[in-house]
Amino acid sequence: MAGGQERILRRRIKSVQSTKKITRAMELIASSRIVRAMGRISSARPYYEQLSEVVRDLAAGSSLPKSLYIGQGDESKVLGLVVMVADRGLCGGYNSTALRMAERLIRSREAKGQKTRVVVVGRKGEAYFRYREIAVDGSLMHISDRPSYQDARTIADMILGPFEAEEISAVDVISTRFLSAGTQKLERSRLAPIDPAIFASDTKTSYDFEYEPSPEAIIDPLLKQFVESKIFALLLEASASELAAKQRAMAAATENAEELIKSLSRVMNRARQDAITTEIMEIVGGAEALGSSSDWESESQLVEFKSNSPRAS
Amino acid sequence: MSDFHFSLVTPEKVLFEGRAQMVTLRAGEGDIAFLAGHAPFLGTVEVCVTKILLPDDRVEMAAVHGGFVRAAGDNLTVLAGVAELASEIDINRAERALEAAERRLNQLDDASELAAIARARVRLDASQVKRP
Numbered sequence: 001m002a003g004g005q006e007r008i009l010r011r012r013i014k015s016v017q018s019t020k021k022i023t024r025a026m027e028l029i030a031s032s033r034i035v036r037a038m039g040r041i042s043s044a045r046p047y048y049e050q051l052s053e054v055v056r057d058l059a060a061g062s063s064l065p066k067s068l069y070i071g072q073g074d075e076s077k078v079l080g081l082v083v084m085v086a087d088r089g090l091c092g093g094y095n096s097t098a099l100r101m102a103e104r105l106i107r108s109r110e111a112k113g114q115k116t117r118v119v120v121v122g123r124k125g126e127a128y129f130r131y132r133e134i135a136v137d138g139s140l141m142h143i144s145d146r147p148s149y150q151d152a153r154t155i156a157d158m159i160l161g162p163f164e165a166e167e168i169s170a171v172d173v174i175s176t177r178f179l180s181a182g183t184q185k186l187e188r189s190r191l192a193p194i195d196p197a198i199f200a201s202d203t204k205t206s207y208d209f210e211y212e213p214s215p216e217a218i219i220d221p222l223l224k225q226f227v228e229s230k231i232f233a234l235l236l237e238a239s240a241s242e243l244a245a246k247q248r249a250m251a252a253a254t255e256n257a258e259e260l261i262k263s264l265s266r267v268m269n270r271a272r273q274d275a276i277t278t279e280i281m282e283i284v285g286g287a288e289a290l291g292s293s294s295d296w297e298s299e300s301q302l303v304e305f306k307s308n309s310p311r312a313s
Numbered sequence: 314m315s316d317f318h319f320s321l322v323t324p325e326k327v328l329f330e331g332r333a334q335m336v337t338l339r340a341g342e343g344d345i346a347f348l349a350g351h352a353p354f355l356g357t358v359e360v361c362v363t364k365i366l367l368p369d370d371r372v373e374m375a376a377v378h379g380g381f382v383r384a385a386g387d388n389l390t391v392l393a394g395v396a397e398l399a400s401e402i403d404i405n406r407a408e409r410a411l412e413a414a415e416r417r418l419n420q421l422d423d424a425s426e427l428a429a430i431a432r433a434r435v436r437l438d439a440s441q442v443k444r445p
Binding site (some may be wrong): 149217221 | 320325326345353355357379381
Protein backbone atom coordinates (compact mmCIF):
# COMPACT_ATOMS: atom_id res chain seq x y z
CA MET A 1 0.00 0.00 0.00
CA ALA A 2 2.62 2.50 1.13
CA GLY A 3 5.15 0.95 -1.27
CA GLY A 4 2.65 1.39 -4.08
CA GLN A 5 2.54 5.12 -3.54
CA GLU A 6 6.29 5.28 -3.56
CA ARG A 7 6.40 3.51 -6.89
CA ILE A 8 3.88 5.91 -8.39
CA LEU A 9 5.92 8.88 -7.22
CA ARG A 10 9.14 7.39 -8.54
CA ARG A 11 7.53 6.99 -11.94
CA ARG A 12 6.26 10.57 -11.88
CA ILE A 13 9.69 11.93 -11.00
CA LYS A 14 11.22 9.98 -13.85
CA SER A 15 8.74 11.39 -16.34
CA VAL A 16 9.26 14.94 -15.10
CA GLN A 17 12.99 14.40 -15.39
CA SER A 18 12.75 13.36 -19.02
CA THR A 19 10.46 16.31 -19.73
CA LYS A 20 13.06 18.54 -18.15
CA LYS A 21 15.71 17.13 -20.44
CA ILE A 22 13.56 17.96 -23.45
CA THR A 23 12.75 21.50 -22.33
CA ARG A 24 16.39 22.12 -21.51
CA ALA A 25 17.41 20.92 -24.98
CA MET A 26 14.78 23.13 -26.61
CA GLU A 27 15.98 26.09 -24.62
CA LEU A 28 19.55 25.54 -25.77
CA ILE A 29 18.50 25.06 -29.37
CA ALA A 30 16.45 28.28 -29.28
CA SER A 31 19.27 30.28 -27.79
CA SER A 32 21.76 29.05 -30.36
CA ARG A 33 19.35 29.83 -33.20
CA ILE A 34 18.66 33.31 -31.88
CA VAL A 35 22.21 34.31 -32.68
CA ARG A 36 21.79 33.25 -36.28
CA ALA A 37 18.39 34.93 -36.56
CA MET A 38 19.88 38.17 -35.26
CA GLY A 39 22.64 37.84 -37.82
CA ARG A 40 20.07 37.55 -40.57
CA ILE A 41 18.27 40.65 -39.33
CA SER A 42 21.43 42.70 -39.45
CA SER A 43 22.47 41.40 -42.87
CA ALA A 44 19.06 42.35 -44.25
CA ARG A 45 19.33 45.88 -42.94
CA PRO A 46 21.62 47.39 -45.64
CA TYR A 47 19.17 46.52 -48.38
CA TYR A 48 16.28 48.13 -46.56
CA GLU A 49 18.28 51.23 -45.76
CA GLN A 50 19.65 51.64 -49.28
CA LEU A 51 16.18 51.20 -50.70
CA SER A 52 14.82 53.90 -48.38
CA GLU A 53 17.65 56.08 -49.57
CA VAL A 54 16.63 55.61 -53.19
CA VAL A 55 13.02 56.47 -52.38
CA ARG A 56 14.22 59.49 -50.46
CA ASP A 57 16.28 60.61 -53.46
CA LEU A 58 13.25 60.26 -55.62
CA ALA A 59 11.19 62.27 -53.17
CA ALA A 60 13.83 64.96 -52.80
CA GLY A 61 14.92 65.33 -56.42
CA SER A 62 11.69 65.78 -58.22
CA SER A 63 8.41 66.18 -56.45
CA LEU A 64 7.33 62.65 -55.57
CA PRO A 65 5.32 61.31 -58.50
CA LYS A 66 1.79 60.19 -57.82
CA SER A 67 1.58 56.61 -56.70
CA LEU A 68 -0.98 54.29 -55.25
CA TYR A 69 1.61 53.41 -52.63
CA ILE A 70 1.85 56.86 -51.18
CA GLY A 71 -0.75 58.32 -48.91
CA GLN A 72 -2.35 58.02 -45.53
CA GLY A 73 -4.67 55.12 -46.25
CA ASP A 74 -8.34 55.02 -45.46
CA GLU A 75 -8.96 52.06 -43.22
CA SER A 76 -12.67 52.72 -42.82
CA LYS A 77 -13.11 50.81 -46.06
CA VAL A 78 -11.60 47.38 -46.57
CA LEU A 79 -8.43 46.76 -44.59
CA GLY A 80 -5.87 44.16 -45.52
CA LEU A 81 -4.28 42.54 -42.52
CA VAL A 82 -1.16 40.39 -42.41
CA VAL A 83 -0.76 38.41 -39.20
CA MET A 84 2.63 36.90 -38.51
CA VAL A 85 2.89 34.08 -36.00
CA ALA A 86 4.85 30.85 -35.68
CA ASP A 87 4.40 27.36 -37.04
CA ARG A 88 4.92 25.76 -33.68
CA GLY A 89 3.82 26.33 -30.14
CA LEU A 90 5.82 25.94 -26.95
CA CYS A 91 6.80 29.56 -27.05
CA GLY A 92 4.74 31.08 -24.27
CA GLY A 93 2.28 33.77 -25.23
CA TYR A 94 4.01 34.56 -28.52
CA ASN A 95 1.30 33.17 -30.79
CA SER A 96 -1.76 33.71 -28.66
CA THR A 97 -1.24 37.42 -27.90
CA ALA A 98 -0.71 38.24 -31.57
CA LEU A 99 -3.70 36.19 -32.64
CA ARG A 100 -5.94 37.67 -29.96
CA MET A 101 -4.93 41.17 -31.03
CA ALA A 102 -5.78 40.31 -34.63
CA GLU A 103 -9.10 38.75 -33.70
CA ARG A 104 -10.11 41.74 -31.57
CA LEU A 105 -9.33 44.07 -34.45
CA ILE A 106 -11.28 41.98 -36.94
CA ARG A 107 -14.27 41.63 -34.62
CA SER A 108 -14.42 45.30 -33.75
CA ARG A 109 -14.27 46.22 -37.43
CA GLU A 110 -16.98 43.67 -38.10
CA ALA A 111 -19.18 45.35 -35.48
CA LYS A 112 -18.73 48.63 -37.34
CA GLY A 113 -19.59 46.93 -40.61
CA GLN A 114 -16.05 47.21 -42.00
CA LYS A 115 -14.50 44.37 -43.89
CA THR A 116 -11.06 42.94 -43.20
CA ARG A 117 -9.13 40.66 -45.51
CA VAL A 118 -6.62 38.54 -43.72
CA VAL A 119 -3.38 36.92 -44.82
CA VAL A 120 -1.86 34.73 -42.17
CA VAL A 121 1.72 33.52 -41.78
CA GLY A 122 2.33 30.47 -39.61
CA ARG A 123 0.51 27.24 -39.00
CA LYS A 124 -0.72 28.32 -35.57
CA GLY A 125 -2.48 31.31 -37.07
CA GLU A 126 -4.06 29.32 -39.85
CA ALA A 127 -5.48 26.84 -37.31
CA TYR A 128 -6.68 29.63 -35.01
CA PHE A 129 -8.65 31.42 -37.71
CA ARG A 130 -10.03 28.23 -39.17
CA TYR A 131 -11.32 27.17 -35.75
CA ARG A 132 -12.97 30.56 -35.22
CA GLU A 133 -14.38 30.55 -38.74
CA ILE A 134 -12.71 33.78 -39.77
CA ALA A 135 -12.24 33.78 -43.52
CA VAL A 136 -8.61 34.01 -44.60
CA ASP A 137 -7.51 35.26 -48.03
CA GLY A 138 -4.33 33.29 -47.99
CA SER A 139 -1.90 31.63 -45.66
CA LEU A 140 1.76 30.83 -45.76
CA MET A 141 3.09 28.07 -43.56
CA HIS A 142 6.32 26.30 -42.67
CA ILE A 143 8.45 29.38 -43.11
CA SER A 144 8.73 30.83 -39.62
CA ASP A 145 11.96 28.90 -38.99
CA ARG A 146 13.83 30.42 -41.86
CA PRO A 147 11.91 32.99 -43.87
CA SER A 148 13.39 33.73 -47.29
CA TYR A 149 12.95 36.81 -49.42
CA GLN A 150 10.86 34.70 -51.75
CA ASP A 151 8.40 34.16 -48.89
CA ALA A 152 8.16 37.90 -48.35
CA ARG A 153 7.40 38.25 -52.05
CA THR A 154 4.67 35.63 -51.85
CA ILE A 155 3.02 37.48 -48.98
CA ALA A 156 3.39 40.79 -50.78
CA ASP A 157 1.74 39.36 -53.89
CA MET A 158 -1.15 37.98 -51.85
CA ILE A 159 -1.94 41.27 -50.17
CA LEU A 160 -0.72 43.86 -52.68
CA GLY A 161 -2.61 42.31 -55.58
CA PRO A 162 -5.98 43.36 -54.14
CA PHE A 163 -4.38 46.62 -52.99
CA GLU A 164 -3.28 47.51 -56.51
CA ALA A 165 -6.71 46.54 -57.79
CA GLU A 166 -8.05 48.99 -55.19
CA GLU A 167 -10.17 46.36 -53.46
CA ILE A 168 -8.25 47.12 -50.28
CA SER A 169 -7.58 50.70 -49.22
CA ALA A 170 -4.85 50.03 -46.66
CA VAL A 171 -2.67 47.16 -45.50
CA ASP A 172 -1.61 46.65 -41.90
CA VAL A 173 0.56 44.01 -40.33
CA ILE A 174 0.45 42.54 -36.85
CA SER A 175 3.79 41.08 -35.89
CA THR A 176 6.26 40.91 -33.07
CA ARG A 177 9.16 43.32 -33.40
CA PHE A 178 12.54 42.19 -32.19
CA LEU A 179 13.98 45.18 -30.35
CA SER A 180 16.73 43.26 -28.60
CA ALA A 181 17.33 39.79 -27.22
CA GLY A 182 15.54 40.88 -24.06
CA THR A 183 12.65 42.89 -25.47
CA GLN A 184 10.16 42.08 -28.17
CA LYS A 185 7.06 44.06 -28.82
CA LEU A 186 3.81 43.12 -30.46
CA GLU A 187 2.97 45.83 -32.93
CA ARG A 188 0.45 46.79 -35.54
CA SER A 189 2.10 48.76 -38.30
CA ARG A 190 1.13 50.10 -41.68
CA LEU A 191 2.55 48.38 -44.76
CA ALA A 192 0.78 50.29 -47.49
CA PRO A 193 0.18 52.96 -48.45
CA ILE A 194 3.41 54.48 -47.24
CA ASP A 195 3.26 57.69 -45.28
CA PRO A 196 5.30 60.20 -47.34
CA ALA A 197 6.52 61.75 -44.09
CA ILE A 198 9.08 58.98 -43.59
CA PHE A 199 10.83 59.96 -46.80
CA ALA A 200 10.85 63.65 -46.08
CA SER A 201 14.42 63.62 -44.85
CA ASP A 202 16.71 66.43 -43.91
CA THR A 203 17.96 66.67 -47.50
CA LYS A 204 21.69 66.85 -46.98
CA THR A 205 23.18 66.73 -50.45
CA SER A 206 20.45 66.47 -52.98
CA TYR A 207 21.69 65.10 -56.29
CA ASP A 208 20.14 66.04 -59.53
CA PHE A 209 19.31 62.57 -60.76
CA GLU A 210 18.94 61.27 -64.23
CA TYR A 211 16.07 58.80 -64.32
CA GLU A 212 15.73 55.78 -66.47
CA PRO A 213 13.05 55.18 -67.67
CA SER A 214 11.30 58.02 -65.75
CA PRO A 215 10.37 58.87 -62.15
CA GLU A 216 6.77 57.91 -62.88
CA ALA A 217 7.81 54.50 -64.19
CA ILE A 218 10.22 53.84 -61.35
CA ILE A 219 8.08 54.82 -58.39
CA ASP A 220 5.59 51.94 -58.33
CA PRO A 221 8.01 49.01 -58.65
CA LEU A 222 10.37 50.77 -56.27
CA LEU A 223 7.76 51.22 -53.57
CA LYS A 224 6.49 47.71 -54.10
CA GLN A 225 10.00 46.46 -53.52
CA PHE A 226 10.18 48.70 -50.48
CA VAL A 227 7.05 47.08 -49.04
CA GLU A 228 8.45 43.64 -49.84
CA SER A 229 11.66 44.37 -48.03
CA LYS A 230 9.69 45.69 -45.07
CA ILE A 231 7.69 42.46 -44.98
CA PHE A 232 10.96 40.54 -45.15
CA ALA A 233 12.43 42.54 -42.27
CA LEU A 234 9.30 41.94 -40.20
CA LEU A 235 9.39 38.21 -41.00
CA LEU A 236 12.97 37.99 -39.82
CA GLU A 237 12.15 39.90 -36.66
CA ALA A 238 9.11 37.71 -36.00
CA SER A 239 11.25 34.63 -36.45
CA ALA A 240 13.85 35.91 -33.98
CA SER A 241 11.12 36.94 -31.55
CA GLU A 242 9.63 33.48 -31.72
CA LEU A 243 12.98 31.99 -30.74
CA ALA A 244 13.38 34.47 -27.90
CA ALA A 245 9.89 33.66 -26.63
CA LYS A 246 10.62 29.96 -26.95
CA GLN A 247 13.86 30.27 -25.07
CA ARG A 248 12.16 32.10 -22.22
CA ALA A 249 9.23 29.68 -22.09
CA MET A 250 11.53 26.68 -22.10
CA ALA A 251 13.80 28.15 -19.43
CA ALA A 252 10.74 28.64 -17.23
CA ALA A 253 9.56 25.11 -17.98
CA THR A 254 12.96 23.66 -17.05
CA GLU A 255 12.91 25.59 -13.81
CA ASN A 256 9.40 24.42 -13.02
CA ALA A 257 10.41 20.84 -13.72
CA GLU A 258 13.27 21.21 -11.26
CA GLU A 259 10.88 22.54 -8.60
CA LEU A 260 8.47 19.73 -9.27
CA ILE A 261 11.19 17.11 -9.02
CA LYS A 262 12.33 18.60 -5.73
CA SER A 263 8.88 18.61 -4.13
CA LEU A 264 8.00 15.20 -5.53
CA SER A 265 11.22 13.67 -4.16
CA ARG A 266 10.40 15.16 -0.81
CA VAL A 267 6.97 13.55 -0.82
CA MET A 268 8.46 10.31 -2.06
CA ASN A 269 11.14 10.22 0.65
CA ARG A 270 8.53 10.82 3.29
CA ALA A 271 6.39 8.04 1.85
CA ARG A 272 9.36 5.70 1.84
CA GLN A 273 10.29 6.63 5.38
CA ASP A 274 6.70 6.12 6.46
CA ALA A 275 6.67 2.71 4.84
CA ILE A 276 9.91 1.74 6.61
CA THR A 277 8.65 3.04 9.92
CA THR A 278 5.40 1.14 9.55
CA GLU A 279 7.30 -2.00 8.69
CA ILE A 280 9.57 -1.70 11.73
CA MET A 281 6.58 -0.96 13.89
CA GLU A 282 4.89 -4.07 12.58
CA ILE A 283 7.91 -6.24 13.30
CA VAL A 284 8.45 -4.80 16.74
CA GLY A 285 4.76 -5.04 17.48
CA GLY A 286 4.68 -8.64 16.35
CA ALA A 287 7.72 -9.53 18.39
CA GLU A 288 6.30 -7.86 21.44
CA ALA A 289 3.03 -9.67 21.01
CA LEU A 290 4.90 -12.99 20.98
CA GLY A 291 7.27 -12.03 23.81
CA SER A 292 4.47 -11.14 26.21
CA SER A 293 2.98 -14.68 26.17
CA SER A 294 6.24 -16.56 26.91
CA ASP A 295 10.02 -16.44 26.48
CA TRP A 296 11.35 -17.29 23.03
CA GLU A 297 13.73 -19.97 24.19
CA SER A 298 11.45 -21.76 26.60
CA GLU A 299 8.75 -21.94 23.97
CA SER A 300 11.02 -23.62 21.45
CA GLN A 301 12.17 -26.05 24.09
CA LEU A 302 8.60 -26.76 24.86
CA VAL A 303 7.91 -27.60 21.23
CA GLU A 304 10.96 -29.81 21.06
CA PHE A 305 10.07 -31.55 24.23
CA LYS A 306 6.55 -32.15 23.05
CA SER A 307 7.64 -33.58 19.72
CA ASN A 308 10.19 -35.86 21.34
CA SER A 309 7.94 -37.15 24.06
CA PRO A 310 5.92 -39.69 22.05
CA ARG A 311 9.08 -41.46 20.85
CA ALA A 312 10.45 -41.55 24.40
CA SER A 313 7.42 -43.10 25.89
CA MET B 314 41.91 54.58 -64.37
CA SER B 315 40.19 55.90 -61.33
CA ASP B 316 37.78 53.78 -59.39
CA PHE B 317 34.65 54.19 -57.30
CA HIS B 318 32.80 52.41 -54.56
CA PHE B 319 30.41 49.74 -55.72
CA SER B 320 27.99 47.64 -53.71
CA LEU B 321 25.63 44.91 -54.83
CA VAL B 322 22.99 44.46 -52.15
CA THR B 323 20.28 41.82 -51.86
CA PRO B 324 17.68 41.50 -49.10
CA GLU B 325 19.51 38.52 -47.64
CA LYS B 326 22.98 40.01 -47.60
CA VAL B 327 25.49 42.36 -49.17
CA LEU B 328 26.88 40.36 -52.09
CA PHE B 329 29.69 42.63 -53.16
CA GLU B 330 31.19 45.69 -51.64
CA GLY B 331 34.41 47.34 -52.73
CA ARG B 332 36.18 49.46 -55.29
CA ALA B 333 35.56 48.98 -59.00
CA GLN B 334 36.78 50.63 -62.21
CA MET B 335 33.72 49.90 -64.25
CA VAL B 336 30.36 48.26 -63.83
CA THR B 337 28.25 47.16 -66.78
CA LEU B 338 24.61 46.18 -66.52
CA ARG B 339 21.31 46.40 -68.34
CA ALA B 340 19.19 49.28 -67.15
CA GLY B 341 15.59 50.07 -68.03
CA GLU B 342 16.46 51.49 -71.44
CA GLY B 343 19.46 49.44 -72.45
CA ASP B 344 22.98 48.47 -71.45
CA ILE B 345 24.91 51.00 -69.50
CA ALA B 346 28.46 51.16 -68.18
CA PHE B 347 29.30 53.15 -65.10
CA LEU B 348 32.71 54.71 -64.67
CA ALA B 349 34.02 56.85 -61.88
CA GLY B 350 32.33 60.25 -61.77
CA HIS B 351 29.12 59.15 -63.45
CA ALA B 352 26.28 61.65 -63.28
CA PRO B 353 23.72 60.97 -60.53
CA PHE B 354 21.54 58.22 -61.89
CA LEU B 355 18.48 56.33 -60.73
CA GLY B 356 17.04 53.51 -62.78
CA THR B 357 15.67 50.04 -62.97
CA VAL B 358 17.83 46.98 -63.67
CA GLU B 359 16.63 44.18 -65.91
CA VAL B 360 17.47 40.51 -65.51
CA CYS B 361 21.06 40.65 -66.70
CA VAL B 362 24.69 39.79 -66.19
CA THR B 363 26.47 42.48 -64.25
CA LYS B 364 30.16 42.82 -65.00
CA ILE B 365 32.39 44.38 -62.39
CA LEU B 366 35.88 45.41 -63.45
CA LEU B 367 37.98 45.44 -60.32
CA PRO B 368 40.88 47.86 -59.77
CA ASP B 369 43.40 45.04 -60.39
CA ASP B 370 41.77 44.38 -63.82
CA ARG B 371 40.12 41.18 -62.70
CA VAL B 372 36.48 40.79 -63.69
CA GLU B 373 33.78 39.68 -61.34
CA MET B 374 30.48 38.55 -62.83
CA ALA B 375 27.12 38.44 -61.14
CA ALA B 376 23.64 37.36 -62.19
CA VAL B 377 21.17 40.05 -61.21
CA HIS B 378 17.49 39.24 -61.42
CA GLY B 379 16.01 42.68 -61.61
CA GLY B 380 16.21 45.59 -59.26
CA PHE B 381 17.38 49.18 -59.07
CA VAL B 382 20.61 51.03 -59.59
CA ARG B 383 21.62 54.28 -57.97
CA ALA B 384 24.70 56.32 -58.76
CA ALA B 385 25.48 59.26 -56.54
CA GLY B 386 28.84 60.84 -55.86
CA ASP B 387 31.48 58.15 -55.41
CA ASN B 388 28.92 55.43 -54.81
CA LEU B 389 27.19 53.05 -57.14
CA THR B 390 24.61 50.74 -55.60
CA VAL B 391 22.67 47.94 -57.20
CA LEU B 392 19.67 46.76 -55.21
CA ALA B 393 18.42 43.41 -56.41
CA GLY B 394 15.68 41.15 -55.07
CA VAL B 395 17.73 38.15 -56.16
CA ALA B 396 21.36 38.09 -57.31
CA GLU B 397 24.31 35.72 -57.28
CA LEU B 398 28.01 36.10 -57.79
CA ALA B 399 29.38 33.86 -60.53
CA SER B 400 31.31 31.78 -58.00
CA GLU B 401 28.13 31.01 -56.09
CA ILE B 402 26.08 29.82 -59.03
CA ASP B 403 25.27 26.14 -59.17
CA ILE B 404 25.86 25.51 -62.87
CA ASN B 405 24.32 22.05 -62.90
CA ARG B 406 21.20 23.28 -61.22
CA ALA B 407 20.86 26.21 -63.59
CA GLU B 408 21.29 23.89 -66.60
CA ARG B 409 18.67 21.52 -65.27
CA ALA B 410 16.30 24.42 -64.63
CA LEU B 411 16.88 25.71 -68.15
CA GLU B 412 16.14 22.31 -69.69
CA ALA B 413 13.05 21.82 -67.56
CA ALA B 414 11.72 25.27 -68.36
CA GLU B 415 12.35 24.83 -72.08
CA ARG B 416 10.60 21.47 -72.02
CA ARG B 417 7.58 22.95 -70.27
CA LEU B 418 7.58 25.86 -72.66
CA ASN B 419 7.10 23.51 -75.61
CA GLN B 420 3.84 22.40 -74.10
CA LEU B 421 2.42 25.79 -73.27
CA ASP B 422 3.57 29.32 -73.70
CA ASP B 423 3.80 30.95 -70.35
CA ALA B 424 5.34 34.15 -69.06
CA SER B 425 6.62 32.51 -65.90
CA GLU B 426 8.45 29.85 -67.94
CA LEU B 427 10.00 32.54 -70.08
CA ALA B 428 11.11 34.27 -66.92
CA ALA B 429 12.56 31.00 -65.62
CA ILE B 430 14.51 30.58 -68.86
CA ALA B 431 15.80 34.12 -68.61
CA ARG B 432 16.91 33.51 -65.04
CA ALA B 433 18.72 30.31 -65.88
CA ARG B 434 20.39 31.86 -68.98
CA VAL B 435 21.66 34.80 -66.97
CA ARG B 436 23.05 32.49 -64.31
CA LEU B 437 24.86 30.42 -66.93
CA ASP B 438 26.13 33.52 -68.75
CA ALA B 439 27.43 34.96 -65.53
CA SER B 440 29.29 31.75 -64.78
CA GLN B 441 30.64 31.94 -68.35
CA VAL B 442 29.59 28.56 -69.62
CA LYS B 443 29.78 28.27 -73.39
CA ARG B 444 26.35 27.45 -74.72
CA PRO B 445 25.46 26.17 -78.20
